[in-house]
Amino acid sequence: MTQTNDELVRPGVSGGLADIVRARFLLKLLVRKELKVRYRGSVLGLMWSYIKPGVQFLVFYVALGVFMGLEQSPTNKSGLPNYAIYLFSGIVLINFFTEALGNASRSIVGNGGLIKKIYLPRQLFPVASVWVSAVHFFPQLLILLAACFFSGWHPSLLQLAAAAIGFIIVTLLATGLGLLFGAANVYFRDSENFVDMLLMVATWASPVMYSWTMVHNKLGESWFTLYQLNPITVAVETFHYAFWLPTTDESAGIPPNLLSIWVPVALIVSAGVLIWGQLTFRRLEGRFAQEL
Template sequence: MSTASKGPARPTTAELEALPLAPPAATGLREVVRRRYLLGMLVRNTIKSRYQGTVLGWLWSYLQPATRFLMFYFLFQVMIGRGAGTIENFAIHLFAGMVIVHFFTETFNGGTQSLVQNRSLITKLPVPREMFPVARMLVAAWHTVPMLVILVIPCILLGWRPDPVGMAAALLGFSLAAALGLALGLLFSVGNVFMRDVGKIAQTLTMFVTFSVPMMYSYTLVEERFGPTGAELYLYNPMAEAVLLIQRGFWTGTTSDPAATAEVHLPDHLFTRGLAMTAVSVLLLVLAQRVFARLEAKVPERL
């Protein structure tokens, strides 16, 4: 009995490895946007692989941040009180910062490892290699959405209502984190191809982000301990600025007097600093893409 044809068989891993290196492809972030269908497939496959073999699947992206927030709430709101007696709704203050720090670190670390982890695709398919760090940034954004949902729910219960200034602040904070994270992801990803220690350096750097932003402590504490000059130097950290922006968007609106909270716990010229640092991060992204373009031709043979 003859069997119906099922189409051409998919190549095995050994057959893929035997293929010659792919010819050079058009490069650049603009080319990545032009091939957004392929980019979307890469993002979906990356997300699916993360939850492969689990029963709850993507629901874990909600359960894990929800559990983390409840732990913070119990510890700081119930057991300790108001964040050691200094910050109202400290759990919101902490979790808001954690949302944007998570987005940045996952973009940075994921982008750094993206070329090495996709070596089989890079060496065989003629695609712009910037696509892989960009895909990891989009995956990070996808995982950040559930954290935002978990953040918004208690904010609403505590009386928060979205306001244009606050939403603009949060959007600016995410834009800053996205541009900076992608720029560093591009630079470190190509560096990681030539020297694997670069990936370890990236992981070490992101460990410091959690402690170098006003998340587990307030910006006011920085001013008290280090004075105006020290606080000014502290604000040169772009992620500290990003955290303050998202706290302006969500946390301040949950306090009993949002205007007074913003005046006391947020620095002056918050938006001006945010816009300046976002512009610098975009410039760094342009420079990172140029460095990436100069080195990417050697990536397939080094992988």
């Protein structure tokens, strides 16, 4: 009689984010499904990825750049040079974060019918939402790059690397929070409203539409340090450093110690949020089917 030492494994036990790698084909199918469902019956389809941020940019540019005087002009030397590039580079990144987190936090409840029928790694749903948001992010990035080249963009390799790291920071943070709130939303539907408020605050709590110097001058050094602990703030500043600053004479500068201190801190915080979100998700996912 042949003996085996294989341990019994309880069915349905999650392997965490490692399951995403093993089930990458399912991830691809989910991303395709999300894109098809979102644009089913739509005339413009993926063109909405260009139209919505374009309208958002125009509204903020006219309201803040023209009426509030944030655009530098011959009669307004205190404004920001190339404010259009400054504004759009921040909008592109914050839109990715808000879409990724908003959709990821609703992904488990939204796919409740599928979850109740079959078992598959539940982490696939929040991660697929982040991937769909990335699909919408890159067309906007192409528009930003075109505008930068038109404005005389001359980035260094360090600046391009900073932009890539900024995108990684936001991706880690959105995935971690998406896992956290996606699991919590199964048990407490108020989580959706909390996420909506969080996303509303995130747009204004980062230097998307205003300069970091305005925050520093108003709050002082101590509060500004707390402000810099927000990973979204650091990520937006890396995008300004990569896309906006090379279109100017670079006299405006970047926050002190952005690359040497704040970028590593933001990466650590975002990775910590990802671990927290994953641990919470694994703890709660066992009763998803029953709660849904």
